[in-house]
Amino acid sequence: MQEKPEVRSNKDRTEGTRSALLAAARQLFSEKGYAETSTPEIVRAAGVTRGALYHHFEDKVALFRAVLTEEYRAVAEEITGLANSVPGSAMDALRQGSRGFLKAMAVKGRVRIMLRDGPTVLGQTELDKIDRDTSADTLRLGLTAAMEAGEIRRLPIDALTAQMSALFDRAALAVSEGDDPDDHLAVLDAIFLSLK
Known part of the structure; x- marks a missing residue:
């Protein structure tokens, strides 16, 4: 019998994306500082798209x-x-x-x-x-x-x-x-x- 893949709700995906962005940003801000951290670095570290970043945060x-x-x-x-x-x-x-x-x-x-x-x-x-x-x-x-x-x-x-x-x-x-x-x-x- 094959197990069904776990289906994540939109809310779970949204929270997961937001958490990934916060964790990646926190690490980069703490290591490099705000001024030296770019949004492309953050989305790359979080494994999400720029669109996902701007969906959750204005800037x-x-x-x-x-x-x-x-x-x-x-x-x-x-x-x-x-x-x-x-x-x-x-x-x-x-x-x-x-x-x-x-x-x-x-x-x-x-x-x-x-x-x-x-x-x-x-x-x-x-x-x-x-x-x-x-x-x-x-x-x-x-x-x-x-x-x-x-x-x-x-x-x-x-x-x-x-x-x-x-x-x-x-x-x-x-x-x-x-x-x-x-x-x-x-x-x-x-x-x-x-x-x-």
């Missing part, structure tokens, strides 16, 4: 935005996973979240995509929107929880979140260039403690 910027959004989601999952892994205070969650962030940012190519090319290609306003949409603003929520618990003093939350976020990004860049992550975590921990 290279839209494809990059989709890749970047996936990176933000992955980082948010790592932060949330570690922050929620240890019962304790809001400050403990912030400290664990710091570790989750640096661990997530150590994934090959992530710093290049998120911190080097992201601001250039999309601009900081768009990155902030993606961050809010994908991570539910984990840092802001953690800082707010620590303020409400009386673990840190009340400060303007928008300014505090922006400045702490910049510190985290700078730490990730430095670690990607060879700095010891423990050194940066020690400094971030001290900064959190100084907010009391």
Whole structure:
């Protein structure tokens, strides 16, 4: 008896094509950077046609935005996973979240995509929107929880979140260039403690 070949639905084929494009683009963007990656390279690596690329994404910027959004989601999952892994205070969650962030940012190519090319290609306003949409603003929520618990003093939350976020990004860049992550975590921990 002969087995019937598996028939994939249009939805499965569509999702498969989109996934192949995202995976190929992510690899090329992480290895070569946005500017040095061409759409013909992406479709060749994904094993699809240019028509398939433009069916799913308006242009290279839209494809990059989709890749970047996936990176933000992955980082948010790592932060949330570690922050929620240890019962304790809001400050403990912030400290664990710091570790989750640096661990997530150590994934090959992530710093290049998120911190080097992201601001250039999309601009900081768009990155902030993606961050809010994908991570539910984990840092802001953690800082707010620590303020409400009386673990840190009340400060303007928008300014505090922006400045702490910049510190985290700078730490990730430095670690990607060879700095010891423990050194940066020690400094971030001290900064959190100084907010009391």
